[in-house]
Amino acid sequence: MRSQPMICIADDDEAIRDLLAIYLKNEGYKLCFAKTGKEVLDLVATETIDLVILDLMMPVMDGIATCIEIRKTQFMPILMLTAKTSDLDLMQGISVGADDYMKKPFNPLEVTLRVKSLLRRYRDYGADRIETTNELVYEDVTLNLQTRQCIKGERMIRLTPKEFDILAYFMRQPNQVLTVEQIYEAVWGEEAFEVDNTVMVHITKIREKIEETPRRPSYIKTVWGVGYRL
Known part of the structure; x- marks a missing residue:
């Protein structure tokens, strides 16, 4: 830029x-x-x-x-x-x-x-963290932090900037339960106040792009009453 x-x-x-x-x-x-x-x-x-x-x-x-x-x-x-x-x-x-x-x-x-x-x-995004590689990998999904490309298997997935940042945030913290407020504050860089459905809508779009069956996600899973977990 x-x-x-x-x-x-x-x-x-x-x-x-x-x-x-x-x-x-x-x-x-x-x-x-x-x-x-x-x-x-x-x-x-x-x-x-x-x-x-x-x-x-x-x-x-x-x-x-x-x-x-x-x-x-x-x-x-x-x-x-x-x-x-x-x-x-x-x-x-x-x-x-x-x-x-x-x-x-x-x-x-x-x-x-x-x-x-x-x-x-x-x-x-991520510049304040020490990265040992330009890539984040979770199972068959790879994020290239330099080119901001998402690849699943051999297929390129088109993510919006916010979708990319949300998925990168999850992939840096696999198996951890993340609240909507944590996700919003980390990705939007603002205090989570009246977040409404913003995070949920973005996660729904990510699921539609990377999941085989979005209604039964195998990557980003909902932890009811708490948040989400990769």
């Missing part, structure tokens, strides 16, 4: 784009802008984008469809903005590959903090 990360602000509301630009420019970030999902995809295809701030409700192609298309080829963090408040709407964004979300109206300072956290976790 470059010393000055490039952030794409995608929102059809000019006032929101301008507001976020003020705060993010003050942090030294480079910025590009999009008003529609189609414009986002064009930018992602032609520019090196380090993070996307993606509005859920946009013309031409909404945030959900845009996120799905981005995740076919790209793994940069995606922070979704939404004026919708139902858990179903919020979880839908995460389920298709968004790493985090914020409800509108939002505090631009909090958005800036979320951006910093997402970039830091994507760039430096």
Whole structure:
């Protein structure tokens, strides 16, 4: 990642784009802008984008469809903005590959903090730990910490940045029961406050990608009333 990360602000509301630009420019970030999902995809295809701030409700192609298309080829963090408040709407964004979300109206300072956290976790996850290898291995699943690739057997598994970080966290602590709060604080780098279903949705997506039978997982298992265990 470059010393000055490039952030794409995608929102059809000019006032929101301008507001976020003020705060993010003050942090030294480079910025590009999009008003529609189609414009986002064009930018992602032609520019090196380090993070996307993606509005859920946009013309031409909404945030959900845009996120799905981005995740076919790209793994940069995606922070979704939404004026919708139902858990179903919020979880839908995460389920298709968004790493985090914020409800509108939002505090631009909090958005800036979320951006910093997402970039830091994507760039430096595990950097504070001493690694003897660039790989983490559990049974037939291998994570390459340098390329951030996941391989199961001979098959490449496409994980989002948050999915990769969650699985790496489990693989560093096999056979240990981890609470939702522990997972959230380790991976999101924030205090676990009103975490709701965020961690659960990410683990469900990981299971869908690495398990032969996601409803009967053999890797990440639920420890009822406590958390999860690899």
